[in-house]
Amino acid sequence: MDEFATLRHDVRAFIAEALPARVREKVRLGLEVSKEEMVDWQRRLAERGWLAPHWPEAWQGQGWSAARRAVLQEELVLAHAPETGGISIEMIGPILIHHGTPAQQQYFLPRILNQEHWWCQGYSEPNAGSDLASLTTRAERHTRADGSTFYRVNGSKIWTSYAQYADWIFCLVRTDTEARAQEGISFLLIDMRSPGVSVRPLIGIHGWQLFNQVFLDDVEVPVEMRVGEENAGWSIAKSLLEHERLNLSRVAENRRRLAKVRAIGNEVMEAGEPMRNRPWFAQRFHALEVRLETLAATVLRFRRLERQGGALGPETGMLKLLGSQLIQDIENLAVDALGPDTLAYDRMAHFEPADLEPGRSPYAAAASARRFVTRGYTIAGGTSEIQHELLAKQVLGL
Ligand SMILES: Cc1cc2nc3c(=O)[nH]c(=O)nc-3n(C[C@H](O)[C@H](O)[C@H](O)COP(=O)(O)OP(=O)(O)OC[C@H]3O[C@@H](n4cnc5c(N)ncnc54)[C@H](O)[C@@H]3O)c2cc1C
Known part of the structure; x- marks a missing residue:
């Protein structure tokens, strides 16, 4: 082997x-x-x-x-x-490994691995998403009588995934209002239990709490909790984007979800026959299979290039674009096949598998919720429109 x-x-x-x-x-x-x-x-x-x-x-x-x-x-x-692991293992962990001080590394990294600390990501703001550099959460530096230095942070972060579970948040904050947008930003680590931090849940159409708005009101953050130099936060945040770009295609996740739709096609009946035999379903299902295999082959091509030491160019941007659109179309087909049996808001999506209603497809309870959750995949981590723009400019030279 x-x-x-x-x-x-x-x-x-x-x-x-x-x-x-x-x-x-x-x-x-x-x-x-x-x-x-x-x-x-x-x-x-x-x-x-x-x-x-x-x-x-x-x-x-x-x-x-x-x-x-x-x-x-x-x-x-x-x-x-x-x-x-997403945010803790893939984002803040690597950032601390590459840019953290020895004290930050020694304190945080073992606690990330042993699950003592869960992290959330505080980048987006109500008026700063795709144009992240326009963020306005302000951090002003102050010195106490005892000589210790801290930042006083004011502002709010939005769409903060799973902030309700998080012990710490890493934030991009503005430390220089005079500098060019990208140059006045710093990277801070903030304890969610600090006075002045509050979390407001944003409940989705499906009833799930994936997002929150995090308010920062006069939060005092020791200067030792800054990663990198003051005003160097933008380049630190950007360095993350270079990690694991190939995984953004979600090939395995797409494969797993397509298997779910295959199972639905076998189990659910329409007009007296299994859904898989219905032309409208079969046509869409096979088109998705073709897209998945094409994406998988493209990822393999990039992986081979990577193994041979070749540079991965901005072309890899297309993998996120295609993978996130594919997963949405897979979930759309699941919902269309289940029809009125799946509801946008279904309490059973929080149930244990053994408690699901007999006689109903076991996939029905969460199918709509999953569809709405995957709707966010073409928004998070750079919207499809922004990906198209980047590909047009950087790859096609338009
Ligand atoms: C599932 C999910 C999880 C998230 N988790 C987090 C998190 O944990 N922490 C965090 O900080 N943020 C998180 N976000 C927020 C995410 O980063 C932003 O939603 C994203 O950056 C887009 O910003 P926006 O929502 O403000 O939309 P906007 O930037 O306002 O965009 C609105 C629309 O305009 C389009 N648009 C904007 N600018 C351009 C342009 N220049 N050219 C063409 N079209 C344009 C966009 O494509 C979009 O269709 C999450 C989002 C989702 C969906």
Whole structure:
């Protein structure tokens, strides 16, 4: 067996033993996974060394290559394991590893891995999304009588995913109002328990609390909690975008979701026959299969280039664009196939698999919610319109 085949075998064996059947079933059906279930699963992965194997050995990682990591992720996704780590493991962890002070690294990195600290990302503001550099949350530097220095932060952040669970937030704040937009921004780490931090839930159409608005009113942040130099926050935030660009295509996640639609096609009946035989369904389903395989082949092409040491250009931007549009069309087909059996707001999406209504497709409870959640995939991390603009300018030279 080659290196990757051995790894796939090991990951499958581990999942079979370590992933609780109830959690796996929840993920398979699209039901909501609780924070406790996430923490438990991430601890199991951390014990096996697989929560952040791409982190350097000095920080309990194993220095894995992107390709090896992708194999692990793919196996986890296809086996219906909960999505792990996003903001903590993929964003703030790497930022601290590359730009943090030794004290920040020693304090935060082990706590991220042992699940003591959950993080959220405070970039977007009510009037700063695609045009992030126009952010106005203000941080003013002050010195106390004892000589200690702190920033007083005022403003608000919005669309902050899972802030209700977070212990810390990393924020882009304006420290210089005179400088050019990108040059007056700093990167701060803020304890969510600090006086002046409050979280307002933003409940989605599906009844799920994915987002929040975070208000920062006279929050005092020690200057030691700044990452990088003052006013260098923009380049730190940008350095993140270069991490793991190929994974944005979500090939494995798309494959997993298409398998769900295949199951719906087999189980749900229309006009006396399985949905998979209905021409409208079959046509859309096969078109999605073709798009998925085309995307998978394109990702492989980039991976080969990466392995050969070639530079990955701005072309990789198309992978996020195509992968996020594909996942939306997959979820749209699931909803259309389930028809009136799936509702935008369905309390059962929070149920345990065993409590779902008998006689109803087990996918129905969460299908609409999943569709609305994936609607955000063409917005988060750079909207499709912005991706098109970048591709037009940087790749096609238009
Ligand atoms: C699922 C999800 C999770 C998120 N999580 C977080 C989080 O944890 N932390 C955080 O900080 N933010 C988060 N966001 C916010 C996200 O970063 C912003 O929604 C995104 O940057 C877009 O900004 P906006 O919503 O202000 O839209 P706007 O930038 O106002 O865009 C509105 C519309 O105008 C279009 N548009 C804007 N500018 C241009 C242009 N120059 N050319 C062409 N079209 C343009 C856009 O494409 C879009 O269709 C999340 C968003 C989603 C959907």
